[in-house]
Amino acid sequence: MPTPGTPPAGRFGRLAAWSQRHRWAALVLWVAVVAAITVGSQAAGSTYHNDFSLPGTDSQAAADLMAKHGSRQADATVQIVVQDAQGLAADRQDIGAMLAEVRGLPSVTEVGPLTISRSGTIGYSTVTLDAAAQDVPKERVTRIIDTARAASGHGLRVEPGGDPVRGAEEGGGGGAEGAGMLAALVILVLLFGSLVAAALPLVTALFAVGGAIGLIALASRVFTVADFTPPIMMLIGLGVGVDYALLIFYRYRRELRDGADPAAATRRALDAAGRTVFFAGCTVIIALLGLIALGLGSLQGVALGVALTVLVTMAASLTLLPALLGVFGGRIQRLVLKRAAKPGPPEEGGWRRLAAAVQRRPVPALLVAVAALLVLSAPALDMRLGFADAGNDAPSTTGRQAYDLLAEGFGPGFNGPLIVVARGDAEGLQAALTRTRGIAAATPPIPSADGAVSAVIAYPATAPQDEATARLVHELRDDVLPSLSARTGAGYLVGGPTAAAQDFSDAVSARMPLFVAVVVGLSALLLTVVFRSVLIPVKAALLNLLSISAALGAITLVFQDGRFGAQSGPVEAFIPVMIFAIVFGLSMDYEVFLVSRIHEEWERTRDPSRSVREGLAATGKVITAAAAIMIVVFAAFVLSPDRMLRQFGLGLAVAVLLDAVVIRCLIVPAVMQVLGRHAWWLPAPLARRLPKAALERP
DSSP: OOOOTTTOHHHHHHHHHHHHTHHHHHHHHHHHHHHHHHHHHHHHOOOOOOOOOOTTHHHHHHHHHHHHTGGGGOOOEEEEEEEEOOGGGHHHHHHHOOOOOOHTTEEEEEOOOEEEEEEESSSEEEESSOGGGGGGGGGHHHHHHHHHTTOTTTEEEEEEEEHHHHHHHHHOOOEEEEEEEHHHHHHHHHHHHOOOOOOHHHHOOOOOHHHHHHHHHHHTTSSSOOOOOHHHHHHHHHHHHHHHHHHHHHHHHHHHHOOOOOOEEEEEHIIIIIIIHHHHHHHHHHHHHHGGTTTEEEEEEHHHHHHHHHHHHHHIIIIIIIHHHHHHHHHHHHHHHHHHHOOOOHHHHHHHHHHHHHHHSSHHHHHHHHHHHHHGGGGGGGGGGGGGGGSSTTSSSSSHHHHHHHHHHHHHGGGGEEEEEEESTTTTTHHHHHHHEEEEEOOEEOOTTSSSSEEEEEEEEEEETHHHHHHHHHHHHIIIHEEEEEEEEEEEEEEEEHHHHHHHHHHHHHHHHHHHHHHHHHHHHHHHHOOOOOOOHHHHHHHHHHHHHHHHHHHIIIIIIIGOOOOOOEEEEEEEEHHHHHHHHHHHHHHHHHHHHHHHHHHHHHHHHHHHHHHHHHHHHHHHHHHHHHHHHHHHHGGGSSSHHHHHHOOOOOOOOHIIIIIIIIHHHHHHHHGGGHHHHHOEEEHHHOOOOOOOOO
16 A cells, blocks of 8 residues: 555556565466476477578579579588598598498488599588578488598598588587676676675576577477577577666665665556666667568567567566565565665765766767767778678588688689579570689589579689679679670579678668668657657667667677687678667667656756756666676677677677766766757647656656
């Protein structure tokens, strides 16, 4: 029952009150639901599937045409690479026996002859499988690897390679999840001084992640969901889950210090911070679902998985956390009051002084901070999108060993051949390709099973990830093949993995402006409704874009340029859009949390300078703590063996660091000081039409 004079609880407060009154029922319900989802997903099994098809592109049309007419080039292949420094002539019998054994393995439809390099020391045989690389069971590929490598010895070295081999060798997140959770727990203990209090946000996040991963495993049986979705869900779920629970829990502690009993503190915390969490979560989901505007099927499953994770995390923060506070509220209250009774300076003093220092010289602080972010963003201007191949894998993997041997024996372009499909007469195609600058060699036309189409395999003179190879693909499509088609009347399509990677990168680059416009527009509209201001949403959008560009600059600097010991190579083609969607949403957490407190003070005092100081003083510590937790969780994934996860981890960690420290603590106070009263300006006609959706406690 609320005490006399206490404002009635809002929707989130009433939800918190229900969870507290039925705390054990809520806990049992959460445990039962998560357990049922986990058991059900394990019993049903997942069907994760990587689908990088791009309807409407040349590479996809070429793949569809080859599959339709029974071309062998439509199926996955494994290259069994052999090397003997003394020459392969003496090893032919052993190699032949090994290839014969491979020929009888499941999923193997054909084993090609042994092709030997000019030096006579390196050779390979192409093993054709019965499906695309992602559709061949990993255990069958592993059996091929083991059978081939068993022939090594007495100077003979055998290294299988190819996309199926890379897929079979790929690892997960390693110990990144455990390291991130341990670091988060340490920060929470230091913040709250109690293991019990520190564990509550972490337990809430773990429940949310567990439920979401089980749900997406079940969803993979209906939708196309990439196999790298669960690690990304765990990365985002742990960071966001702890972040949301911490924002609510921090407000709960403050209410306890102000004299509220645990039940009232929970209701008030949910009425205030719960609304912020709900709005921030909705913003993240909107940003993720904006990926649908890209029309890239391979990303839609990832977006669905991460959006589902955020949704479950919101539900756990708004229902599970209040139940946990109902169970442990008395113990936490005693700890909070005990710490509050200790003499010492108020924790808000330092943040208030920081805000005052920025306000005294807002323009220099703003210029220095923005200049630093622009410098960090500069490398992103030269970002080259693509996909990592075996050349980016760890040197110890057999796929990387095979890649290096093939490049040494047959040239760098051998690892990324272009498959040119001819509809009609293929006469003259091989000659035209070999005359093209940048192509080292081309095979004679290989007819399909029904003879309707032919394929010529062209080997570039440069490596698959080289910029010259990308230019070669465009030159073939724009100049060489149209000229040949005009003479012969045949149609030509450039396909193969290298061309498909280029098509994907081009599609992302072309559709990125639409995606950014959709996400920024919807988010700005929501901020306009909440804060009833035109300039606040514009400021938020510009600053979020600045932090994202700086994060992409850091990724480019490390992974594309190969700094700090990283293997150089292209930035994964879907990293920019995923980083943008996730970071733009997460940045709103701190934007909403800080600006809502500033707005609350502005409504009370109408003093813009005081509002900024008090807003930063009230939120500075929790924003920094929440950011520190997200940073250590995300940065832990830099330890992952997977290159894509390392790029995600670094990008998200850098973005959150810059957002929480540089933007929220320096740029936002400076901008708000410069804008003054104008920050809350809203044209009267627009004010009359906009609905009211305040975040502050009623």
